[in-house]
Amino acid sequence: MKLTIGFSPCPNDTFIFDALINGKINTGDFTFEAVLEDVETLNAMAQEGKLDITKLSFPAFFRASNLYTLLDAGSALGKGVGPLLVSKEDKPEYDIDNSSIAIPGVLTTANLLLSFARPHAKNKIPMIFSSIEDAVVNGETDLGLIIHENRFTYRDKGLFKVMDMGEYWESHMKLPIPLGGIAGAKRLGHDTNKAVSRLVRQSLEYAFANYPLITDYVKVHSQAMQENVMRKHIDLYVNNYSLDLGADGRNAIAVLADVYSNISCAAPVKKEDLFL
Numbered sequence: 001m002k003l004t005i006g007f008s009p010c011p012n013d014t015f016i017f018d019a020l021i022n023g024k025i026n027t028g029d030f031t032f033e034a035v036l037e038d039v040e041t042l043n044a045m046a047q048e049g050k051l052d053i054t055k056l057s058f059p060a061f062f063r064a065s066n067l068y069t070l071l072d073a074g075s076a077l078g079k080g081v082g083p084l085l086v087s088k089e090d091k092p093e094y095d096i097d098n099s100s101i102a103i104p105g106v107l108t109t110a111n112l113l114l115s116f117a118r119p120h121a122k123n124k125i126p127m128i129f130s131s132i133e134d135a136v137v138n139g140e141t142d143l144g145l146i147i148h149e150n151r152f153t154y155r156d157k158g159l160f161k162v163m164d165m166g167e168y169w170e171s172h173m174k175l176p177i178p179l180g181g182i183a184g185a186k187r188l189g190h191d192t193n194k195a196v197s198r199l200v201r202q203s204l205e206y207a208f209a210n211y212p213l214i215t216d217y218v219k220v221h222s223q224a225m226q227e228n229v230m231r232k233h234i235d236l237y238v239n240n241y242s243l244d245l246g247a248d249g250r251n252a253i254a255v256l257a258d259v260y261s262n263i264s265c266a267a268p269v270k271k272e273d274l275f276l
Helices: 011-021 039-046 058-063 109-117 129-137 150-157 165-173 190-210 216-221 227-237 246-264
Strands: 002-007 031-036 053-057 068-070 076-078 084-087 101-103 124-126 143-146 160-164 177-185
Touching (some): 002 011, 011 031, 011 190, 011 216, 011 227, 039 053, 039 058, 053 058, 053 109, 058 109, 058 177, 058 246, 076 227, 076 246, 084 129, 101 129, 109 143, 109 165, 109 177, 129 143, 143 150, 150 227, 165 177, 177 190, 216 227
Parallel strands (some): 002 031, 002 053, 101 124, 101 143
Antiparallel strands (some): 053 177, 076 177, 084 143
């Protein structure tokens, strides 16, 4: 069975899926066609059920929970991993609510966490995540909500941290931060999604067994990123929750689903629709 599988070119995703995509593990009757896109593009594709397996932000997953179920392996959760709000100026106080803010997409978990922490901040400008630092540097927006490797590079661009959305979530909810997950189309059936979830875990176990090696597959998709930044990225976003959500991970996602429903004024997400 050939399945399409979407994920981002960021090191955490290519690290997880390298072995799966490139025949380094036995995938049995399954073959996979990789579709590498920015996460907000994947979020939009998920709303139409375009891919068989896909990485997506949790708000996008909640919206598409009638189409997709969350796999046990491959997710990004943790502590100290949240998006950062940054500015060009180093101020003790910042009027976040009345500032223009570059965000990495409306359906991203970063935007949801910003709405949770600052519900009155409405002047948001969606753009691809890799453009946000420059937008702030060039004065296109007052603030930028950064994710992925930009967490490690914003200081090099002369930017300053205004607020850590992950810290806010952890201090108020006492839970790990759910950032993104790997979901399988419900039309594939429970058994197929369960089998794919096992393969994703095996692919990650293979990567962990060979770490700290950074493979050519990870490097080629990381463009100009330095290897030490790639490793920081992987170390931060890939962990035991990526191997298996576990009870803590599922609980954190269920709580985030309630936050999403309250903020978006959407119907409550049925928890039985979320997990494999």
